[in-house]
Amino acid sequence: MTRHNDTTQFDTEWTPAIDGTGKVLNTDSRWTIVSTSVSALIVGSIAWLAVSTMPPVTGGSVENASKGFLPYRLFQQLSQSSNNALFGNAPAEPALPAQQNNLDQNLAAERAQKPKSSIETHTVTLDAGDTLAGALENAGISADDANAAIAALSKVYSPRQLRAGLAFDITYNTKPDVSTTNNSSSDYEGDDISKGKAVQGEPIARLLSIKFSPSVEHDVTITRGDDGTFQATDTVKKLVPHVHRAGAAIDGSLYLSAMRAGIPTDVVGEMIKMFSYKVDFQRDLHPGDSFEVFYNYYYTPEGQAVRNGNISYAVMRLGDKQIVLYRYQSDPNAPAEYFDATGESAKGLLMKTPVDGARITSGFGMRFHPVLGFSRMHKGVDFGVPIGTPVMAAGAGTIAFMGWSNGYGRFVQVNHGNGYATAYGHLSRFAAGLHVGSRVGQAQVIAFSGNTGMSTGPHLHYEIRVRNEQVNPLSVKMAQGRKLSGKEMRAFQSERLRIDDQMAATKLETKVADATAAANFKSLSK
Ligand SMILES: [Zn+2]
Incomplete structure (x- = not known):
């Protein structure tokens, strides 16, 4: 992971003073921090309000509740029910107020200035050209923390797959004051304070967790454990596949015809790829031609269409010519391929067009x-x-x-x-x-x-x-791709019969009147 060259410039602009109103703190176009996780801010605020309003251990007075602050007991319950990562590493409570009747003064003093240390959550959005490391450092996270978190992340999710627009909820402690650090938090890295930018009066935040959802089905969390190291988990939602058998007459463009039939665009795109060695989509399609496709599609348990599964069969009927393709995976470690009914590969030796949409x-x-x-x-x-x-x-x-x-x-x-x-x-x-x-x-x-x-x-x-x-790439007679034989051919033929049977048992969806299909398409085209 490379970092921005100009990270330092942003670091100096960073300010930890979040007012909790969701205000954008930095208007630089390359990145923004928006305070979104109000609950974490509230819990963070409760943390320092509660410790300062904490009654003497022997007293048990609830006087402070009448002042509008949360009773300590409630705070304790809150913090115990919260994620340990939020509180496990928070500096221990400062000393109790010496006297109960000094409470108001103490509170006023506390409120007058920023707490010594608090837990905050922000959303960092990756802009084009940003790296996660750069964005984290821009947000005031130390390079060591950012790199350690990304190293943990790379065990479950490739940071290379992160793309612009992805939002990361990051939770961190702001730098505690040295006086509270001394005897409270033993695992806070002293090095960060002594050698880091804090010496020059710049903020250093201690990263606690990062959460993001790279897709509808994935929730990735990176958390700092009690030992200070980061662990990442990728929680995958169980998606439910549904098989669809759909077809349409080609009226104008294949895309439009498929859309009208309620077929998702990613399925059509896949189909065009399958046939790209056999069909010239600009010249070979004519009115009266038609197609049919048998595919599965994945939905969340709530019914939201998520993504294309596989196309197991498709046919294009062009004039009196019919091109049929079946999906077959000869080797579980190799990608599946498409073959016609005679076991001949759908792919030629060479593609005629090596760029999409050309x-x-x-x-x-x-x-x-x-x-x-x-x-x-x-x-x-x-x-x-x-x-x-x-x-x-x-x-x-x-x-x-x-x-x-x-x-x-x-x-x-x-x-x-x-x-x-x-x-x-x-x-x-x-x-x-x-x-x-x-x-x-x-x-x-x-x-x-x-x-x-x-x-x-x-x-x-x-x-x-x-x-x-x-x-001439357009007229050269390309050598055909491979043709299945022997054991592979027999395995393919039994797979082909299985697909034929499955398809025969599936109702053909032909009309967009199918409300589900229409809704599915709608949610996809957003
Ligand atoms: Zn040229």
């Missing part, structure tokens, strides 16, 4: 070169895509070149065996961890599109080379 801006053949200013052979296909669009390896293979190559700018070549290679030009950057000799899988992201080299606008230049000769 539009061809320049085809293969003679053209006037916009940069050179004369006509010459264009030996690839250009896809107009914004800079930073993920570029996928068109097929499984080995990276043969990754670097700068004159007019191509940043350039990658992947060798696929049998004399086949693909090449990708004008890239902005390469995917992390890849280098010449790396093995890549089909559709693995290898780079990001750009506008480098001899290029007049953001696009991907894509070439297919057969024995070092560029060929």
